[in-house]
Amino acid sequence: MAVGIVEQLVEEATRADASVAGMLRKLKVIAARTKAGALGEWVDHELSGYPVGTAVPPYRGPFDLQVLGSLSGPFGTGFENAPIPSIPFPEKYHDSLFRHTFREPVAELEGLAANGGNLRIAWPADAIAMAQHLSSKGSVRINPTLVLNAAYKAVSPSMLAGILDAIRSRILDLALTFEVVAPSVGEEGDKVVSSGQVTNIFHTQMFGTSSNVAIGSTNVHQTADVSVRGDESTLLKSMRAAGATDTELAELSTALRVDRDENGGVTPAEPGPEVSRWWSRWSLKAASAAGQIGTGLASGVAAQAINAYFGLA
Structure with a gap:
């Protein structure tokens, strides 16, 4: 039957x-x-x-994510994958820069989770420029001697697995x-x-x-x-x-x-x-x-x- x-x-x-x-x-x-x-x-x-x-179910976010960045300074100094704290940034930027809502189709989430690696959601160039501008004004001090070149929100496979x-x-x-x-x-x-x-x-x-x-x-x-x-x-x-x-x-x-x-x-x-x-x-x-x-x-x-x-x- x-x-x-x-x-x-x-x-x-x-x-x-x-x-x-x-x-x-x-x-x-x-x-x-x-x-x-x-x-x-x-x-x-x-x-x-x-x-x-469109409203998104709570199981898809928004989630607070760790942000890691690439920092460089004089004489070849710098750091890769350095944690970028959200506290120095004005609250109005937290949603776009330090949180993420997963709107992607389920099949895409399954594919990303199956890869087993950490997913990186890069900050757009405008966000990097804004951070550098705020830093130059003294509004944001990530590191007084270094420049932020790139940053991304880190998503673990376990987070994707949790949504699925x-x-x-x-x-x-x-x-x-x-x-x-x-x-x-x-x-x-x-x-x-x-x-x-x-x-x-x-x-x-x-x-x-x-x-x-x-x-x-x-x-x-x-x-x-x-x-x-x-x-x-x-x-x-x-x-x-x-x-x-x-x-x-x-x-x-x-x-x-x-x-x-x-x-x-x-x-x-x-x-x-x-x-x-x-x-x-x-x-x-x-x-x-x-x-x-x-x-x-x-x-x-x-x-x-x-x-x-x-x-x-």
Whole structure:
């Protein structure tokens, strides 16, 4: 008997030598066949990379990295691979010079990790020139007698392996959940599981939240200011209070309209594909914000607001 996609994922995710990119492609099949947009969007980003400006899961950074540099001075003096401390540099430069967020596709990360050597992320020429300029002004004193010629952020193979392991663990969590509630999900012709159910499972495993009645943590004292199903203006007001920006609110309004149009002009019984995708992006931004807009009380209020809008609260 043929082995199903879910069984394959469980088996591969528990093997250290299995390709993470290969597992993601199997999840892409599940996302496409169930029309689970949020899952598909995450898989696409992992396979193709996260464009600049797109929220990145916390397991991809930003990470503080050691910076090493090439220094030279008079009479042939100098050092190679000398540690460059971040403290002398103004804080506004720390993110670009001493931290890194890994936006690369999974296959690229796997290739870099397989090489076994340390990865070097070179400072651009402008950064070297800026450091030299700041040094000449006395703003930054790396070494009073030496000049910084080159610098790079050092990335160990173990850091790359940690990112890949985080993705592998999420895939395994998804597969194990599917194994219990929908072992045939993604198989050709399978209609047992809806896109909403798959999206819920995805959100639960990725963010500890899901996109319908179980969305977010609602065990908070503050409640969302939504009491009428389909009350969009109050929903947007509640989402603004939870930290959503004007741009995000406009995108949510568009998502609500598209899902409503797809449902014959009537508010669907649960979040549709577009709203689920919006929630996925917003949740990812919240998780990346490390304790800001989408965590704790704010995420509970946001979850309650969306649940109430769909009549699920």
